[in-house]
Amino acid sequence: MNLPVMRVLLAEDDPHDAELTLERLAIAGLDVEGVIVNNEADFIKALDSGTFDLVLSDFHMPGFPGSEALRIARSHPSALPFIFVSGVLGEEHAVDMLKEGATDYVLKQRLDRLPIVVQRALDEARERRSRHDAERRLRESETYFGQLIDALRDYSVATLSLDGTIESWNRASEWLFGYPAEEVIGRPGDMFNLPPEPGQPTERPLVERLAEISTGTSLAEERWLMRKNGATFYASVVTTAIFGNGGAVRGFSRIVRDMTDTRVAADLLQMAKEQAEAANRAKDRFLAVLSHELRTPLGPIYAAAQALDLRQDLPPECRRSIELIKRNVEVEARLIDDLLDISKIVNDKLSLRLEPTDLVAILNGIAEIFREEAAARHIELRYTPLPYPVIVQADPARLQQIIWNLLKNAIKFTPRAGEIGITMYQPMPGKIAVDVSDTGIGIPPQALKRIFDAFDQGEEESAQARGGLGLGLAIASSLAQRHGGTLSVRSEGQGKGTTFTLTLDDPAGGDVQAPAPVETPASPSTHRPATILLVEDNGDTAEAMQFLLAEYGYEVDIAENVAAACACIDAKRYDVLVSDMGLPDGDGIDVLRHYAPAADQIAVALTGYGMESDVRRCLGAGFAIHLTKPLDIDHLIDVLQRDNRS
The missing domain is CATH 3.30.450.20 (PAS domain)
Structure with a gap:
């Protein structure tokens, strides 16, 4: 193994002793390179000019004693190990020199000890340097981190x-x-x-x-x-x-x-959130109350129009007026529903009841309804139904609402002698699409990107001329997304018509579906007509509904508040309870608790409120169904007959 060269500064006035000293180190296997000096000047010069590992010095030298060499070495920055090699160093001098900083001493008569002493001195020097280096680094580190912490x-x-x-x-x-x-x-x-x-x-x-x-x-x-x-x-x-x-x-x-700024910002954010939530609750409550207040007067109007429509002796011109009244009441009810729907959508409270739904049947029914309205405006409605059903997973009422809003929009913006088309096709495997196109006023390019924004109706003059709230397309787009589909629009520009495309998942992949079996309506029941307790505090609505239900063969008693309803229930058994929810001395749930329907009895909630929470509250209390005003009597009759059949 190659050992590193050890450079030794040897202060010795006897060349023979110097040679013996270096030879003893060489015999021990140490690779030594020695520099020999015998006076103070050469000693200082050697220290300043050379890099040495060790100093060996005689104690007695003419004109340059070993004690002086030790003093000079100790004051030098190199701080080299210093070993005396002397023939006459007494015990007393040795102790003094060790106190002055000498590392060790060896008598010339015992030079065989020199390699061991040298090796030990070098090891101690290395350990001392390592310790000093570690202490220096620690001091520097402490200084650095102290400055860093202070900064x-x-x-x-x-x-x-x-x-x-x-x-x-x-x-x-x-x-x-x-x-x-x-x-x-x-x-x-x-x-x-x-x-x-x-x-x-x-x-x-x-x-x-x-x-x-x-x-x-x-x-x-x-x-x-x-x-x-x-x-x-x-x-x-x-x-x-x-x-x-x-x-x-x-x-x-x-x-x-x-963290004061962060805390203040968080407090302000929380306060703003609470204020927004409170404002949102207030808005929802306002919409619910507004819905109730707007629906309440529509109820008797619609019921009276339906009652008049049942008369066989009504002149044709009067029947047209009745249809006009019914149609406009339905428009007003739809506007109220749109306001409630957009509130539910914004607050993510709109729930869907997905079930297998025949898209062809939906389109057939809506096309039949709108064909007459289009003809009245001298607009041709082109629609060729498919001869087989196409089943999709959808909420039937909400899917119908999407198509309804698209056709309403098309009729609104298509002039006389225009055309509206409904086309169903498969754009790609696993998808089914419905196009509702028109030859109407079209949509400018700058308006296309905001056409599905709530309350946006495109150009201001056009919107003012045709009325409405601008909610139909926003609702239709949101409903399409909640069905897992999309609603897109394209138009070549103003005056070039518009096409809306509803795309839905097609679980059957476009395969022909077997027609669902048609249920044969049960024959009319021959048992006694059902007795109905109608709880309604609006006299006009109660009177019109009583007349209508009586025309269908039902026996109807009226109660205007909770107390009167409870008295009726105590005095007589009713097959059906139809109760308004908002009553002067309580609500419909109070009546329901007193009614406590048996298995062969049914309770129907009737409200002017259409919020999701109102529906859940009614159904959760035990009402079989929730209906909103203005009540379509045909809907109620269908509920009653369906319950009677079951």
Whole structure:
């Protein structure tokens, strides 16, 4: 193994002794390169100019004693190991020289000891240099981190003793708390805590809380603290145990950051959220009340129109007027429904009841309804139904609402002698599409991107001329998305017509579906007509509904409030309860509880409120069905007959 060359500075006035000394080291296997001097000047010059590992020196030299060589070597920055090699060094001189800093000594008569002493001296020197280097690096590291901690402007960094007193305090701590270091060193670390509020328990002592984190965990908290000037601030406080070399806790570090701006922003955000939620609840309540107040007068109007429509002796011109009244009441009811629907959509409260639905049947029914309306406006409605059903997963009522809104929109914006087309096709495997196209006024390119925005009706003049709230397309688009589909639009521009495309998943992949079996309506029941208790505080609505139900063969009693309804229920058995929800002395649920329907009885809730929560409340209370005003008597009759058949 190649050992490194050891350079030795040898102060010796006898060349023969110098040769023997170096030879002894060489015999021991040390690769030695020696420089021999015999006077002070050459010794100092050699120290300054060479890199040596070791100094060997005779003790007695003419004009240059070994003690002087030791003094010069000790004062030199190299701090080399210094070993005396002398023939006459007495015990007393040896002890003195060791006290002065000599590493060791060897008598010339015992040069065989020299390699061992040299090796030990070199090992000690290396260990000493390593220790000094580590200490130097530690000092530099402490200085660096001390400067770094002092440079942290946003973080107060302090150390606490085991009993919780402050031991160190960085510059940011002075800025944050307003105390200079000399005013806090040695004081309790909880001196910045706010006193407890009246009636609040006193906080545990800091020493107890510090003891909980002595296992190595950190204590992180957010709390209000106080500055020197009495001002308070909201702070993030992290306290961590500091461990010594033996693993025992020697203290704690505490880092504090001012979080007041974040806390204020969070409080403002929470306040804004609560205000928005309160405003949203107020809006929902307003819409519900508005719905009720608008529907209530529509109820008797629609019921009276339906009653007149049942008369066989009505002149044709009067029948046309009745149809006009019914049609406009339906339009008003639809506007109210649109307002409620858009509120449900915005608040993500619109629920769907998906079931296998025949898209062809939906289109057939709607086309039949709109064909007459289109003809009245001299618009041709082109639609050729498929000869087989196409089954999709959908909410039938909501799917019908999408197509209904598209056709309403097409009729509104198509002039006389125009055309409207309904086409169903398969754009790709697994998808089914319905196009509703028209030859109407078209849509300018700049309006296409906002056509599905609520309350947007395109050009202002066009919107004012045709009326409406601009909710139909927004609702249709949202309903399409909630069905897992899309609603898109294309138009070549103003005056060039518009095409809306509804695309849905087609589970059958376009395969022909077998027609569903048609249920044969049961023959009319021959048992006695059902008895109905109608609870309605609006006299006009009650009178019109009583007349209509009587025309269908039902026996109807009227109660105008909860007390009257309970009295009727106590006096007579009713097959059906139809109750308004808003009554002067309570609500329909109070009546329902007293009615307590048996298995062969049915309870129907009738309200002017159409919010989802109102529907859930009614059904959850035990009503079999929820109907909104203005009531379509055909719908109610269908419910009653369906229940009778079951």
